[in-house]
Amino acid sequence: MRLRPDxxxxxxxxxxxxxxxxxRVELEELLLTDPDAFEALGVVEDELVEExxxxxxxxxxxxxxxxxxxxxxERRRRVRLVRALRDRANADQQPRAEAPPAxxxxxxxxxWRLAWIExxxxxxRPARWQPAWVAVAxxxxxxxxxxxxxxxxxxxxxxxxxxxxxxxxxxxxxxxDSDALNRLQARLEREQQDRAAAEARAKALESxxxxxxxxxxxxxxxxxxxxxxxxxxxxxxxxxxxxxRLRLELPEDGHPLYRAALHxxxxxxxxxxxxxxxxxxxxxxxxxxxxxxxxxxxxxxxxKLSGLRDGAEPxxxxxxxxxxxxx
Amino acid sequence: xxxxxRPEQFDTLLHxxxxxxxxxxxxxxxxxxxxxxxxxxxxxxxxxxxxxxTLDRAARRLxxxxxxxxxxxxxRFVYGVAWNVARESFxxxxxxxxxxxxxGQAPAEPPGAEDEERERVCLDRCLDRLAxxxxxxxxxxxxxxxxxxxxxxxxxxxxxxxxxxALRLKIHRLTGRLRECVVRCTDQGGGAAGAALRGARETTx
Numbered sequence: 001m002r003l004r005p006d007x008x009x010x011x012x013x014x015x016x017x018x019x020x021x022x023x024r025v026e027l028e029e030l031l032l033t034d035p036d037a038f039e040a041l042g043v044v045e046d047e048l049v050e051e052x053x054x055x056x057x058x059x060x061x062x063x064x065x066x067x068x069x070x071x072x073x074e075r076r077r078r079v080r081l082v083r084a085l086r087d088r089a090n091a092d093q094q095p096r097a098e099a100p101p102a103x104x105x106x107x108x109x110x111x112w113r114l115a116w117i118e119x120x121x122x123x124x125r126p127a128r129w130q131p132a133w134v135a136v137a138x139x140x141x142x143x144x145x146x147x148x149x150x151x152x153x154x155x156x157x158x159x160x161x162x163x164x165x166x167x168x169x170x171x172x173x174x175x176x177d178s179d180a181l182n183r184l185q186a187r188l189e190r191e192q193q194d195r196a197a198a199e200a201r202a203k204a205l206e207s208x209x210x211x212x213x214x215x216x217x218x219x220x221x222x223x224x225x226x227x228x229x230x231x232x233x234x235x236x237x238x239x240x241x242x243x244x245r246l247r248l249e250l251p252e253d254g255h256p257l258y259r260a261a262l263h264x265x266x267x268x269x270x271x272x273x274x275x276x277x278x279x280x281x282x283x284x285x286x287x288x289x290x291x292x293x294x295x296x297x298x299x300x301x302x303x304k305l306s307g308l309r310d311g312a313e314p315x316x317x318x319x320x321x322x323x324x325x326x327x
Numbered sequence: 328x329x330x331x332x333r334p335e336q337f338d339t340l341l342h343x344x345x346x347x348x349x350x351x352x353x354x355x356x357x358x359x360x361x362x363x364x365x366x367x368x369x370x371x372x373x374x375x376x377x378x379x380x381t382l383d384r385a386a387r388r389l390x391x392x393x394x395x396x397x398x399x400x401x402x403r404f405v406y407g408v409a410w411n412v413a414r415e416s417f418x419x420x421x422x423x424x425x426x427x428x429x430x431g432q433a434p435a436e437p438p439g440a441e442d443e444e445r446e447r448v449c450l451d452r453c454l455d456r457l458a459x460x461x462x463x464x465x466x467x468x469x470x471x472x473x474x475x476x477x478x479x480x481x482x483x484x485x486x487x488x489x490x491x492x493a494l495r496l497k498i499h500r501l502t503g504r505l506r507e508c509v510v511r512c513t514d515q516g517g518g519a520a521g522a523a524l525r526g527a528r529e530t531t532x
Contacts, residue, residue, distance in 0.1 A: 003492040003495065003496065014368070015368075028365050028368075028406075029403070029406050031361060031364075031365060032358070032361050032362065032365060032402060032405070032406045032409070033400065033402040033403050033406060035357060035361075038361050038364070039496065039499065041364070042499050042503070043495050043496060043499045046495070046498070046499055046502065047495075054473055056473070068368070072367045072374075074363075074367070075367075077506060077509075077510070078502075078506065080443065080446060081446075081450065081502060081505065081506050081509065082469070082502070084443075084446065084447050084450050085450070085465065085466070085469040085502070085505075086469045087447075088447075088450065088451070088454070088466065088469075089466040089467070089468075089469040089470040089471075090470060090471070092466055092470075264372070266372065268372060294370075297417060
């Protein structure tokens with residue numbers, strides 16, 4: 001069993017999306033090929049679900065949990081099961097007539113009621129993002145490449161493999177898996193140290209310079225199916241943009257709040273924000289939807305805007321189709 | 328659209344995964360579950376379909392390769408295939424044109440109070456079908472609030488003579504079985520928890 005504190009920390013970082021791509025790829029290979037490692041991931045997920053229900057996760061971790069762990073129907077089912085088990089266990093403990101409220105104090109409503117979408121949207125507001133610098137990013141990149149080169153000198157053969165390769169460096173079995181895990185862990189620790197050093201350097205540079213590392217690209221979209229020329233509105237996301245802000249021009253401004261949902265070409269809702277307020281400017285009111293760029297690879301999308309009013313069903317007001325093209 | 332998997336292709340994969348068909352089948356299910364989880368964490372749409380596509384493709388390829396397949400670990404081979412499938416899915420997703428008169432579908436609704444109640448009824452039934460000792464452990468584990476619950480878990484581990492980590496693992500396996508039982512029970516309208524739990528016991532572990 002892989003329940004060692006250091007490996008659990010790695011798995012937590014994986015679940016929360018905090019692992020660098022290289023380590024993530026290696027960990028994914030381990031998770032797929034080593035049933036014990038995958039079971040450890042399940043135990044860590046259980047723990048995160050419990051922390052979420054207890055309301056003990058720090059706010060940033062909680063947001064990541066809502067964004068990553070609770071987005072899957074299967075994992076939301078896990079949340080419901082744990083909550084029901086707790087209720088059941090506590091009901092067994094005390095007579096039903098004297099039973100405390102079904103949910104423990106401090107337990108916040110769980111994420112699937114779409115509250116998470118609002119939370120994530122709130123988190124994505126640019127004001128919450130730490131300022132950083134393009135130059136800093138370059139320094140970081142150079143530093144990480146250097147670190148990777150240094151690390152590669154210590155690498156054992158198996159870990160240098162690319163994910164698509166079929167060759168098997170070590171024979172399968174507990175010893176092979178254990179070696180792979182140890183190498184991965186050692187690499188992770190070195191990477192953590194390197195990253196901490198690089199982040200410290202970045203911070204020092206940030207204080208001297210002052211441009212944001214996370215740029216936000218803004219596009220205005222008019223309601224309606226197509227532009228007058230018959231082509232879709234085009235959105236070209238700059239390579240360094242982390243967020244895209246879509247300014248949805250309102251055909252009518254009669255609702256106190258709005259909900260905007262981004263749909264992919266298959267019609268699936270891939271991002272949404274609720275309780276949005278209109279930004280009123282002379283001659284035009286608009287609602288702003290902020291979307292991570294990673295959700296917008298090249299392709300055609302549509303935003304559906306609904307008006308919200310107390311006690312009434314959401315009213316679909318407009319759709320905003322657009323095409324994301326190459327930058 | 329690829330052709331359906333032929334039985335001999337499927338058998339080739341099972342044979343690679345286990346010494347006999349039954350063990351191979353169990354490993355196939357476990358591998359599929361892991362694939363679904365990884366696709367899910369990668370943010371792929373329809374992770375279950377991608378997991379099936381990966382396994383089908385791996386089975387076809389393994390049959391084509393026959394004795395030329397030199398790796399001793401088919402799971403690593405499947406991982407390589409999964410990587411390609413994930414990449415293709417992202418590419419596919421970004422190039423699908425917007426159909427004429429396209430209207431987005433309504434997002435899936437979260438389960439309502441009635442669904443949750445049905446799940447709770449099923450959970451009760453599934454718990455009742457556990458062995459008494461298992462039921463006591465799982466309810467004891469989730470008993471109490473925060474600090475009291477942590478103390479209770481230490482006591483429970485002590486009573487069982489196992490480490491806290493071993494207890495966590497045991498609970499993970501038990502709740503996995505319960506979850507599968509509850510899903511089957513709700514799918515069957517809430518009346519077949521016994522059969523559902525037996526089924527869950529067969530597919531996990």
